[in-house]
Amino acid sequence: MKNLFSLEGKKAVVIGGGGGIGQAIAKGLSFYGADVAIASRNLTTLQTAADEIEAEIGKKIHVFQADAADEASIVKLAEDTTDAMGDIQILVNSQGISFKHQAAEFPMADWEAMFKVNVQGVMVACREFGKRMVARNYGRIINVSSIREIRGFNGEGKVVGYASTKGAVSMLTKSLAGEWGRYNVTVNAIGPIVTKTKMIAPFLDANPGLEASLIANVPLGRLGLVEDNIGPVVFLASDAAAFVTGQTIYPDGGSAAIV
Numbered sequence: 001m002k003n004l005f006s007l008e009g010k011k012a013v014v015i016g017g018g019g020g021i022g023q024a025i026a027k028g029l030s031f032y033g034a035d036v037a038i039a040s041r042n043l044t045t046l047q048t049a050a051d052e053i054e055a056e057i058g059k060k061i062h063v064f065q066a067d068a069a070d071e072a073s074i075v076k077l078a079e080d081t082t083d084a085m086g087d088i089q090i091l092v093n094s095q096g097i098s099f100k101h102q103a104a105e106f107p108m109a110d111w112e113a114m115f116k117v118n119v120q121g122v123m124v125a126c127r128e129f130g131k132r133m134v135a136r137n138y139g140r141i142i143n144v145s146s147i148r149e150i151r152g153f154n155g156e157g158k159v160v161g162y163a164s165t166k167g168a169v170s171m172l173t174k175s176l177a178g179e180w181g182r183y184n185v186t187v188n189a190i191g192p193i194v195t196k197t198k199m200i201a202p203f204l205d206a207n208p209g210l211e212a213s214l215i216a217n218v219p220l221g222r223l224g225l226v227e228d229n230i231g232p233v234v235f236l237a238s239d240a241a242a243f244v245t246g247q248t249i250y251p252d253g254g255s256a257a258i259v
Contacts, residue, residue, distance in 0.1 A: 007034040011081075012036045014038050016094035017094060027056065039081075075128055098114065115165055122169055139184070142237060193253055195224035219253060
């Protein structure tokens, strides 16, 4: 039982691991023993993240450039990480973009771009890494969704596009869990609340009073921090969650529990 949460000997890939929630997750997986690779489009950002994790944890972080909006790029990522690291047992899909528009004015170009990264990109990654896991009868896939997969926004939060993509990720997670469970491949998700990352900071700054209104609906009285996502992902990647699949854990301070 003392090794229930150990990831020693496991190989993990974190797509979207170049910053924010993805970087924190990569750090956590590395700390608990996994051999970790991070991937995204921006190689400079990736290398900075890898250097920061290595300095803190003392373990090498592999870096791979990949575009979540490009199917061929994700196919190549699965091939390259397997060639470089060996069989990948853990996949974390932390890739995502968000465009803020009122529903009545939402441009379809932005809508399509969000679905291409947030939904299609996640599906392609699940397909490419998942089929290898299925062939080996073992795997752990964790998708980074959002509290917005189950809760809308009362007012002009301009989250209709983002929330719609996360709702799709939720059903994708459940459907893959049902299809791949017989192969000992678990597929779960985490659904963070609004988390203080570099991506969300400008949105909070541009909407005075929004942070206070969001906190009012959080029993634990604050917004999320990137570190809040480490524990749930380590749990879902470990043997402690061997009988857990098709679920979303919400690191949300309790906001999903109240009206």
